[in-house]
Amino acid sequence: MQIYLVGGAVRDKLLGMPTQDRDWVVVGSHPDQLKALGYQQVGADFPVFLHPVSKEEYALARTERKTGQGYQGFSVDFDSRVTLVEDLARRDLTINAMAEDEQGQLIDPFNGQADLNNRRLRHVSPAFREDPLRVLRIARFAARFQHLGFSIAEDTQHLLTSMAESGELTHLVAERVWTEMARALTETTPSEFFKVLKRANALKTIFPELDRLFGVPQTMRWHPEVDTGIHTLKALDWARSHSADLDVLLATLCHDLGKGLTATHILPSHRGHEQLGANLLPAIAQRMKWPNGPAQLAEIVARYHTLCHTLTELRPATILGLLKNLNAFRQPARVEQxxxxxxxxxxxxxxxxxxxxxxxxxxxxxxxxxxxxxxxxFVKQGLTGRAIGEAMDQARIEALTQLKRSWP
Structure with missing residues (x-):
């Protein structure tokens, strides 16, 4: 039995970056042997084991063979005769297909270190195309490493486009798509995730409501960048530079989706885009299996963001209505988001x-x-029921009126 450190831990070590998680591959073993050593088996599709002390994941070396469509259309072989190179060959990118033995020696059969040095994201083998989820994964790695100067190799870019145009992405499970997108939103440059998908003609399948924003013009006075899609991704990167809050990042991504529905004859004006976008979001969230929290904030931001822009012009009663719509008095953190x-x-x-x-x-x-x-x-005054709420609202309007007097 031989044990190797693999994947992201080896890659990040060579990049001089901190390692978040360490994954291990076990060659020449079988489940009963690891169980006898105290490892705890987890995972249903193939055996993964938790180390009895460190609780790090140890997976038996395995190969995969395409047997059907989508992410789950694979048969897995974890026979003890599977070699380390065979295991590494099934991985997505060369920079993720390196290993380190117990003496610290690098095993790099696919020249991942050279691609690291050249800042290239390159697929390991033609088997890359067998898993459509890898289109999203490579886009996520592009978002993670874009600030370091990484780019996608030309042959890999062609492969992504071919995979997108094959229709295979339509078989992806919504939960898996959300997992990749959610992780991408919190990467260093999340816009790159969506740019990669756009270049590969994959965005129209993954998120068609976002895809159709590209090429939609806006009034140059307010949007010098003009293109709605470009504006959306610029806003997303600004949000990420100030927060890692997934709810905020998704809401920023979705705030202008309604502009994709603007009637052509009124462009570049977008009157009513707020409601159009907000009305789209419940169905999008259901289709893409978004969690309730991020989905709710996305709908609220889409519907009311222009009210925030014009806040100083609003009447106190209108401001109070906005705060109520934000559920500010039960969820105060929602206001900051x-x-x-x-x-x-x-x-x-x-x-x-x-x-x-x-x-x-x-x-x-x-x-x-x-x-x-x-x-x-108000209770002490003898008010009850609805009268208490009305009195509180009037007091809030008075407080807002007083506050507005201090605004420049």
Whole structure:
């Protein structure tokens, strides 16, 4: 039995980056032998074992053979005769197909170290195309390493396009797509994930509502970058540079989806895009299996983000209505999430980096002012039921009126 460190841990070590998780491959063994040594078996598709002390994952060396469509259309062989090179050959990218033995020696049968040095993302073998999920995985790695100068090798880019055009992506399980997209949103440059999919003609299959934003014009006065798709990805990268909150990042990505439905004859104006986009999102979230929290914030931001932009022009009663729609008094953190997504929308415009955006701080101040209003004094006055809520709302409007007087 031989044990090798594999995958991302080897790659990140060579890049001089901290290692998050370490994965191991066991060659020349079988499940009963590992169980006898105290390893705990997990996983249903093929045996993966947790080390009795470190709890790190140890997988038996395996090969895979395509037997059907989609992510699950594989038969797996983890016979003890499977070699390390055979196991590495089934991996996606050369930079992920390296191993290190127990003496620290590098095993690199597919020249992954050279691709690391050349900042190239390259597929290991033609077997790459057998798993359509790898189109998303390579896009995610592009988002992770773009800031280091990585790019996708030309032959690999052609392969991604071929896979997308084959129709195989339609067989992907929604939960797996969401997992990859959610991870991509929190990578260093999340826009690169969607750019890679767009270049490969895969975005129209994965997220057609986002894909159709590209080429849709906006008024140059407010959007010097003009293209709605470009604006959306600029906003996303700005949001990621200020937060790793998945809810905020997804909401930023989805805030202008309604602009893809604007009637051609009114372009580049987008009157009513807020409601159009918000109305799209429940069905999108259901189709793509998004969790409730991110999906809810995405719908709220799509529907109300322009109100935040015009906050200083709104009446106190309108501001209170916005806060209620944000559920600010039960979920106060939602206000900060909403405000950050609105800031990202503002700064996702070419040249707007030089301007201030006080609206987000002002909205948070409005929520704080309203939060000082409590029910207790009105109960003591003898009010009951709906009358308490009405009295509290009136007190909140008065607090907002007073606050607005201090605004520049």
């Amino acid at each position: 909403f405000a950050l997504a609105c800031r990202a929308d503002f700064y996702g415009r070419s040249g707007f980096e030089q301007f201030d955006y006080p609206q987000s701080a002002l909205l948070i101040a409005c929520a704080s002012a309203c939060a000082t209003v409590q029910a207790t004094p």
